[in-house]
Amino acid sequence: MTISARTKLIALFGDPVSHSLSPALHNSWIEALGLDAAYVALRIGEKEADAAFASLAAFGFHGANVTVPHKARAARAAQRPAPAVVALGAANTLLWEEGGVAAFNTDAQGAVDALDDAASGWREGVKSALIVGAGGAAKAVAFGLRAAGVSRISVVNRTRARAAEIEGADIADWAAMDAAFADADLIVQTTTLGMKGQPPGAWPIAAAKGTAIVMDAVYAPLETPLLKAARMRGLQSLDGLGMLLFQAARAFEIWFGVKPDIALGRKILERSAGG
Structure with missing residues (x-):
């Protein structure tokens, strides 16, 4: 990779970033298309964040991905936020333009695109969705599903107050998760449960509908305990790489x-x- 004054530089902006699969992915796409561009990971802590945002433009960066803990800051810093950014208060993609910084949240549409790719006909079959978790990923998934026409979205989270932050969603009881699973056409797990080094979670997959689609945002491991349980029940399951990819x-x-x-x-x- 040769970098010149004409090279379009894209930053991955967050802390931590060493674990990210994004540099390998984007640089492979850049190479395949023969673009004069480069994608670089920059570990930026909270204290350096404001100065770093200003520096990216000064150093001629064309765009950026933004990850934790800076997505809310990126949304506030943008002069031209997309509707999803305004609604969610978080941005994961920035583009420097003549009129200022444009901000986008592609997490919301990424979840929908992953379903379109791997679960043909889901838009007709999914009337109710259950989202496990209430963090940024959960909010983005809820926004995307609502925009795609899912009529009823429920959220189950250990802390009910956080679940209540997801606008327009019903709140399910963590202690009665069996009932929430039984009622859902689509189950999307967005917490760290099942991730390497984290508790596996106790999932009432036996209560789920036989036609339910089960999706996990976790991609390390690719087959989480939830997805393994879903597969063993014969349910359609989608790993977290699809959301990341799209x-x-x-x-x-x-x-x-x-x-x-x-x-x-x-x-x-x-x-x-x-x-």
Whole structure:
């Protein structure tokens, strides 16, 4: 990779970033398309964040991905926030333009795109969705599903007050998760439960409908305890790489105006994740 004054630089902006699969993914797409661009990870802490945002523009960066803990700051810093950014108060994609910084949240659409890709017909079959968790990923998924026409969205979270922050969603009781699973056409797990080094979670998958779709935002491991239980029950299951892949593809198109190769992206992510 040769970097010149004409190279379009894209930053991954967050803390931590060493674990991220995004540099391998985006640089593979850049190489495949023959673009004069480079995607670099920058570990930026809370104290340095404001100065770093200003510096990215000064150093000629074309765009950025923003991850924890800076998504809310990125939304506030933008002169041109997209509707999803305004609604969610969080941005994961930035584009520097002549009129200032444009901000986007591709997490919301990424979840919907992953479903479109792997669960044909889900839009007709899913009338009710259950989201496990109430963090940024949960809010983005709820926004995306609502925009896609899902009529009823429920949220179950250990802390009910956080679940109440997701606008327009019903709140399910964590202690009565069996009933929430039984009522859902789509179950989306957005917490760290099941991630390597984290508790596996106790999932009442036996209570789920036989036609339910089960989706987990976790991608390390690719088959989480939830997805394994869903597979053993014969339910359609989607791992977290799909959400990561499609939010990245949306961001890539924002920066470069071209659609990346989804099949190549999946291959890169599976290899990088050890899947």
